[in-house]
Amino acid sequence: MVMSPELDQGTVLGDEAAARGHLARICFKTGPPTLTGVELEWTVHDAADPTRPVDRERLREALGRHCPVTLDPTSPGDELRHGSAVTVEPGGQVEISTPPRPSVAALLAATEADLAELRALLDTAGLVLGLSGMDRWRPPRPVVETPRYRAMRGVFDRHGPAGRTMMYSTAGLQVCLDAGEPDQVGQRWAAAHAVGPPLLAAFATADRHAGRRTGWASARMAAWLAIEPARTRPVWSPGRADPDPAAAWAGYALAAPLLCVRGDGPDWTPPAGVTFADWLAGALPRPPTTDDLEYHVSTLFPPVRPRGYLELRYLDAQPGREWTVPVAVLAALFADPATTRDALAAAAPVADRWHAAARHGLADRPLATTAATLFDLALAALPGLGLPAGRHDQTHRAIRRRRAAAERGHR
Known part of the structure; x- marks a missing residue:
């Protein structure tokens, strides 16, 4: 396959050691x-009729100069006023990605300002953001088509309908944290995974899809878990913990099947079952480059993904301003090594309960008990975030409400 000339080809990778x-x-x-x-990330709906499809042209007009090039190749793709980039996902979900901030207070304030700007843009077009991690009203439907998304759909279709559900109907909340000093990375990596199931359970919002109850607390996570384990399973778990996170991630990435192979045509579909390790061994007509490897890891979707920092990908989208609560909880749990150590110790016994968290949420007793403990740890560490008094009090009350829900769950 010939690489498109505008794609950076990087350095050819000679073997697995180089990769x-x-x-x-x-x-x-x-x-x-x-x-x-x-x-x-949010699903986007017509304000008068949430069941009505929203097409790409309506989104393009609403977003204007902030429209991503996937919707309008001529768009400047301007950031929002406080630096957030706007993207549109395959089903028309809108996402804002913030620049990293050195204080949680600054992050929350800047993100709320950019979110207000986004809401105003959508409001002029009669559009509103969804309130949960799943499209409550509409079945899966493509809105944005690119070679990447077409290849993604084709590969996911080999494993059933969950891929289309994920692509077109789900919305998530991702928190990004530094990996830490060399002597902290292992603990932060393990803790980022371990707290995932109890926090997924505590913040699950995706129980309805296309007008019906799904039987899952988080049908969004259920879709991810059903797609392709080699691409979406956790990298870390207590039973297979690797003391070297970089080695564990490299093994995961090289063993994962290719999702797409970029070229200068519209079809980026890879041969079935070919992994990146196979590509290194000569399975495709040309050798892979560093740019190919970086693109490949962008097609891997574990609950925690290392991107220079740790991207925690397991939370459902939250209604209204509630997104600030899990951000504050995670920031507090990772604010100092002692709290992170205690969070890991508390959550390790339930670190493999991803399926139970998606299915039952806080109705699962071990997860509810652990979530309550994590909220206690977050409340104790909250003053260390340096939030303004009003924001601190508001966040403290919100975490206490979540803790009370967890308490009710494990009784």
């Missing part, structure tokens, strides 16, 4: 853990 070394350099950048970022 592993490149991944270690780019995926775990160590240093003081000072920055926090967030990515917020």
Whole structure:
């Protein structure tokens, strides 16, 4: 396959050792853990009739100069006023990705301002953001078509309908945390995974889809879990914990099947079952490059993904301003090594309960008990975030409400 000339071809990778070394350099950048970022995604609906499809042209007009090039190749793709980038996902979901901030207070304030700007843009077009991690009203339907998304759909279709559900109907909340100093990375990596099931359970919002109850607390996570385990399963778990996160991630990435192989035509569908390790061994007509490897890891979707920082991908979208609560909880749990250690110790016994968290939420007793403990740890660490008094009090009350819900869940 010939690479499109506008694609950066990078350096040819000669073998697995070169690929592993490149991944270690780019995926775990160590240093003081000072920055926090967030990515917020929502389904988008007609304000008068949430069941009505919203087409790409309506989204393009609403977003104007902030429209991503996937919708309008001529758009400047301007950031929002406080620096958030706007993207549109395959089903028309809108996402904003913030720059990392050195204080949680600054992150929350800037993100709320950009979110207000986004809401105003959509409001002029009679559009509103959804309130949950799943499209409550409409069945899966493509809105944005690109070679990447077509290849993604084709590969996911080999495993059933869950891929289309994920692509076109789900909305998530991602929190981005520094990997930390070299001696902290292992603990932060393990804790980021371990707290996932109890926090997924506590913040599950995706129980309805296309006008009906799904039987899941988080049908969004259920869709992810059903797609392709080699691409979506957690990298870390207590039973297969690797003391070297970079080595574990490299093994995961190289063993994962290709989702697409970029070229200069419209069809990027890869041969079935070919992994990146197979590509390194000569399975495709040309050898892979560092750019191919970086693109490949962008097609892997575990609950925690290293991108130089740790991207925590397991939370459902939250209604209204509630997105600030899980951001504050996670920032508090990772604010100092002692709290992170205690969070890991509390959550390790339930670290494999992803399926139970998606299915039952806080109705699962071990998850509810652990969530309550994590909320206690977050409340104790909250003053260390340095939030303004009003924001601190508001966040403290919100976490206490979540803790009370967890208490009710495990009785």
